[in-house]
Amino acid sequence: MIHLSAFVAYVGALVPWAYLLFRGPRPNVVAVASGLTVVAVLLHAMATVDFWLTYDQLPLGGLAPALSSLALVGGVALVAVLPLREAGRIALGLLPLLVALEGGALLLGIEPSPMDLGFSGVGFVLHVALAFLGLQGLAVAFAAGLLYLIQHHELKMKRLGRLSRFIPPLATLEKVGRVGLTVGFASLSLALILGWAWTVQNLGSLQIDDPKVIWAVLSWAVFVAIFATRRGPGSSEYRSALAAVIGFAVVVGTYLALRLTAAGTGFFL
Amino acid sequence: MSLPLAVVGVSHETAPVEIREQVAYGVDEARSALLALRSELAADEAVLLSTCNRTEAYIFPATRERTRGVLLRLFRERIGGIDGDPAPYAFEKWGADAAGHLLSVTAGLDAMVTGEAEIQGQVRDALELARSVPATPSLAGPVLNRLFQTALAAGGQVRSETRIGEGTASVASVAVELAGKIFGSLHGKRILVLGAGMTGELILTALAREGVQSVAVANRTYDRAVHLARKHHGQAVPFERISNILATVDIVLSSTAAPHPVLTRAILTESFTEPRRRPLLVIDIAIPRDVDPAVGDEPGVFLYNVDDLRSIVEEHVQLREEAIPEARSVLAEHRRTFLAWHASREVVPVIRAMRERATRIKESELGRLFARLAGLAPEERALVEEFARRFQNKLLHAPTVRLKKGMAEGSGPELVEVVRFLYEMGDEAARSGGGSRPVPRGADGDAAGSLRDGSVQKQPDADGHGSAPAGTENLNRSAPR
Structure with a gap:
């Protein structure tokens, strides 16, 4: 029920943001849009805590709980960016x-995993927290990159209309994306190290054939690839934005593909 | 209820710039003019709004012929050359239309470029100027103060709730907006200026105002480049060396008179000896074009020529004009509120007289009562006095509220007459003062009248819209534009 409320709140928050896009900047509407976004994320966090308390496990096992958790990651990242004035428009x-992820999770049914997750200890908690932070960074870079590409396209097409005026300047989007990528990469790197340490300590090997390990390493490689696009001739900002969008799609797509083809082989996936 | 308010002036709609510039007032001149208006018109309140697009005097209370005459004479004294007669170029509005005019002007609906925002600051300055004139009572009295504050609030609401101010409406401001959309803050950004033409300088000035700092100027005539560079604290560079500078700048502004492109894609790519990470904005306002269109195909390079900029301006103007009906509806609401406020002020003397009369009766009757009940203890006397005071207030509360409401709704004059009749007031209300000055009848037969002898003759309003005929009159309907 709380998940449904969170979903409705996300949709509700999307309405004033869309209104701003079509009607131009209105300080009152920005406040309402930001407020609704925060409420939606709070409800989502409450739903996650409720899941944890009710089933005594984090919502990571099974597709629907994991999609919901991924949406929460993006929601928290969005709330973190909201105070940054124009950058909040990402x-x-x-x-x-977020609406798609949480909606998908609700359609599939957010149920606890029948498997014993068996995760515990400070190292594991840190691993999960840092991994979430890493994905938050990538989600922010994706949103900033997407808006960068739209703004870039509008400016190249020599349009300075409502869409262009609503989207933050290229420099702002580039900066937000860069910060998201830097923080995300550092966090995910640490999360991988801690995860491997935890795995070796508790399971005796690196478990490199585990789908979630494959996914985590691929996510890390995506970060590296995005950074690599900043090298070379031409506008590196544009390439970086494009890479962030493609990279995020690859991470999400890989997750779904692994989840569908390797279901039940791992706790997280 | 009557609103003896007038605005007389010249604007970009009625007068060419040669006239407007002659009747434009500086700050000190405006102060003197305001004092002259008070002494010659016996006006309680006056505000002079003088900008490059308009010079308008708002007078309250105003009488038709005399206000027009004095203002035209003031304008005439400033106009030399041409024919010296400002009448063909002037306009006048009266009553509610004058109030509506200020609201419209402040919201930018009457501006040369619809939605222009600068006028709000100019209206605020005009009010401040009237307040600063050493005159007692202040020239920015209660009515004009309220009107100007209403106009500023309405203007603000129109700007925030409609799209009237959306987008920029000049080539220079579009260039600034474009740069802002690419770079965010322009502080510290570097610009290379090719050519030293007038339009280019205008854009450069607009960009410099936003923080563009490092300026390099290249021009075929080196002296002219030096002159422009000095003016903007930059440096002149020989035209042959521009490829060395291209890699270091964020913006290129080109406006040379060259018959062929001076900036090609080959020159641009050759200049990037290292991978270019940040975007480059190229503004080409030259005819024929200075920049090869292929430059715009380079990744991260945003090329705009003069037609692109004009097309954006036209789109913005179109957007603003679409917002006019919505803006007018916001203004109409503010105008109604102002007129209702003014109407409620007219009833103040009547209410005051009614209460004074009631108080006199109460005190007289209490005196008689206490004479007959001499043995009352002080506490008992206080109780009786409290009873009488509360009785009086409660008895008068409903008529007071109904009177104010009736004034706001337009049935005030009849109600005032009824109250006068019922309370046997006669001219008592007028004598009691307070509120705004009653509306005198003018010698020319207008409901607005003369105040020349200082008399105050209350006149019922003929049309319910204003003492002076409503509407706008250009003093010469074939006035040139």
């Missing part, structure tokens, strides 16, 4: 994704 890029 909500328009991120909210539809």
Whole structure:
């Protein structure tokens, strides 16, 4: 029920953001849009805590709980960016994704995993927290990158209309994306190290054939690839934005593909 | 209820710039003019709004012929050359239309470029100027103060709730907006200026105002480049060396008179000896074009020529014009509120007289009562006095509220007459003062009248819209534009 409320709140938050896009900047509407976004994320967090307390496990096992958790990651990242004035408008890029993820989770049914997750200890908690932070960074870079590409396209097409005026300047989007990528990469790197340490300590090997390990390493490689696109001739900002969007799609797509083809082989996936 | 308010002036709609520039007032001149208006018109309140697009005097209370005459004479004294007669170029509005005019002007609906925002600051300055004039009572009295504050609030609401101010409406401001959309803050950004033409300088000035700092100027005539560079604290560079500078700048502004492109894609790519990470904005306002269109195909390079900029301006103007009906509806609401406020002020003397009369009766009757009940203890006397006070207030509360409401709804004059009749007031209300000055009848037969002898003759309003005929009159309907 709380998940449904969170979903409704996400959709509700999307409405004023879309209104701003079509009607131009209105300080009152920005406040309402930001407030609704925060409420939606709070409800989502409450739903996650409720799941944890009710089933005594984190919502990571099974597709629906994991999709919901991924949406929460993006929601928290969005709330972190909201106070940054114009940068807060990346909500328009991120909210539809959150609505899709949480909506998908609700359709599939957010149920606890029948398997014993058996995760515990400070190392594991840190691993999960840092991995979430890493994905948050990538989600922010994705939203900023998406808006960068739209703004870039509008400016190249010599249009300075409502869409262009609503989207933050290229420099702002580039900066937000860069910060998201840097923080995300550092966090995910640490999460991988801690995860491997935990796995070796508790399971005796690196478990490199585990789908979630494959997914985590691929996510890390995506970060590296995005950074690599900043090298070379031409506009590196544009390439970086494009890479962030493609990279995020690859991470999400790989997750779904692994989940569908390797179901039940791992706790997280 | 009557609103003896007038605005007389010249604007970009009625007068060419040669006239407007002659009747434009500086700050000190405006102060003197305001004092002259008070002494010659016996006006309680006056505000002079003088900008490059308009010079308008708002007078309250105003009488038709005399206000027009004095203002035209003031304008005439400033106009030399041409024919010296400002009448063909002037306009006048009266009553509610004058109030509506200020609201419209402040919201930018009457601006040369619809939705222009600068006028709000100019209206605020005009009010401040009237307040600063050493005159007692202040020239920015209660009515004009309220009107100007209403106009500023309405203007603000229109700007925030409609799209009237959306987008920019000049080539220079579009260039600034474009740069802002690419770079965010322009502080510290570097610009290379090719050519030293007038339009280019205008854009450069607009960009410099936003923080563009490092300026390099290249021009075929080196002296002209030096002159422009000095003016903007930059440096002149020989035209042959521009490829060395291209890699270091964020913006290129080109406006040379060259018959062929001076910046090609080959020159641009050759200049990037290292991978270019940040975007480059190229603004080409030259005819024929200075920049090869292929430059715009380079990744991260945003090329705009003069037609692109004009097309954006036209789109913005179109957007603003679409917002006019919505803006007018916001303004109409503010105008109604202002007129209702003014109407409620007219009833103040009547209410005051009614209460004074009631108080006199109460005190007289209490005196008689206490004479007959001499043995009352002080506490008992206080109780009786409290009873009488409360009785009086409660008895008068409903008529007071109904009177104010009736004034706001337009049935005030009849109600005032009824109250006068019922309370046997006669001219008592007028004598009691307070509120705004009653509306005198003018010598020309207008409901607005003369105040020349200082008399105050209350006149019922003929049309319910204003003492002076409503509407706008250009003093010469074939006035040139």
